[in-house]
Amino acid sequence: MDIATIPHPPRRVPVIGDVVGIKVGKPVQTVLAQSRGLGPISVRKVLRTQIVTVGGADLAGDLSDESRFCKFVGLHLPPLRQVVGDALFTAEDDEPNWQLAHDILAPAFTREAMSGYHAVMLEVARELLARWDAAADRGQPVDVTPDTTRLTMETIGRTGFGYRFASFDRDEPHPFVVAMTRALHYARVSAVLPWAPVRRLVAGSAAQHDADVATLRGTVDQVIRARLDDPASDAPDLLGRMLRTAHPGTGDRLDPVNIRHQMITFLVAGHETTSGALSFALYYLTRDQGALARAQAEVDALWGETADPEPAFADVAKLRYVRAALDEALRLWPTAPGYLRAARCDTVLGGRYRMNEGDWALVFLPLLHRDPQVWPDPDRFDPDRFGAGQAKSRPAHAYKPFGTGKRSCIGRQFALHEAVLALGLILHRYALTAPEAYELQIAESLTLKPRGFRLLPRRRR
Ligand code: HEM
Secondary structure, three states: OOOOOOOOOOOOOEEEEEEOOOOOOHHHHHHHHHHHHHEEEEEEEEEEEEEEEHHHHHHHHHHOOOOOEOOOOOOHHHHHHHHHOOOOOOOOOHHHHHHHHHHHHHHHHHHOOOOHHHHHHHHHHHHHHHHHHHHHHHOOOEHHHHOOOHHHHHHHHHHHHHOOOOOOHOOOOOOHHHHHHHHHHHHHHHHHOHHHHHHHHHOOHHHHHHHHHHHHHHOOOOOHHHHHOOOOOOOOHHHHHHHHHHOOOOOOOOOOOHHHHHHHHHHOOOOOHHHHHHHHHHHHHOOHHHHHHHHHHHHHHHHHHOOOOOHHHHHHHHHHHHHHHHHHHHHHHHOOEEEEEEEOOOOEOOOOOEOOOOEEEEEHHHOOOOOOOOOOOOOOOOOHHOOOOOHOOOOOOOOOOOOOHOOOOOOHHHHHHHHHHHHHHHHHHEEEEEOOOOOEEEOOOOOEEEEEEEEEEEEEO
């Protein structure tokens, strides 16, 4: 890529490049701070890798042109690919298994399909409420992110595969979650630290990683075997679909190894992003009494004074302000903070930056979502930005928390239904107070999440 005209951060150092000033454990936050001074496009050299970061709505819009750009499975994705192969998230655009899996699974993620998951989502949300009730009775605060993670892990496990992680019954995370967290950290570190001794120090040994991957595979293989051993089971969930459905056009089916990889992918992709979004929404709402009061007025108007409402599937779409608060939280902290696109041919980005076939760029969402040309006072939490008709007044590609085009998030409707339902129920049930002294800290892994954020719940009824 023609990078001579693209600004880079100050203090570039020979050989290592632009790593000075990137805070350990906070690459997203430091790159955001740096990039805001550099403009809608900047470049960072990290050892031999040049990372072009795009955060302007026009340039992101241009990268959404699928006739010229495709998903780039590079940077942090190859180490993940070693774990889940050509499953949906890590496949190249033109790999046959991507199209096959996409076509087989897409019907399971339509808005209508969500009605089939609603009852289980509600069941799991009530388990979270029971946990918070117990804390409220003791007058104790709750740890928000670990609890929303329990909720989302349990929801995807039960709705997708009929598997219970029993997340609310254990104090420590399920071994699958421990292995997954460590394996993702290892994969992420391997992407930037090729030297084994240093990598071992930061992310543990290769042997530990192998053991973690074996735990992931062993767990899902057990679930698949149990399903296959039960000829009576015709559960219409994701696993049932993958095992039984042939491609509508070709008649092809997913092979067993691919099914295993898809399951791990769904468990990973299907929980951390949603729990982070829910936690950020709770953080911002409890910091903004006006917004909190409006959200609570909305849920009260829908569910009234009953302490234990019976939300219908259609209720979730009626919670417009709650949804706007979630959208706004995802604007400020898009929990999947970026995606990569590569040029399919020699082209010019934004009419100005020459790219050769194969050159790639990172669409950096925290920056895109704070483009001051599009979002006035961009750091302010304001759910009204997502009020009726507002989106039409913005450029089409200014807001992309779920990615873009055919490689955008297949689980978008799933995440939104699950999160709005849970958030609505929490707001209906509790008066929530956050310790005054808490300042938002963000844990960065593959995703972003609030760290150390606690709330004191008190029953409203
Ligand atoms: C708030 C929650 C979520 C956010 C912010 C989010 C974000 C994203 C983004 C940005 C991408 C595109 C990545 C890229 O282009 O490289 C993506 C892809 C994907 N997401 Fe999500 N996601 C969320 C929830 C979910 C859920 C609940 C599931 C599954 C149940 C899921 C499954 C996937 C899969 C399988 C892909 C790959 C799709 C493909 O390339 O065909 N996500 N997600």
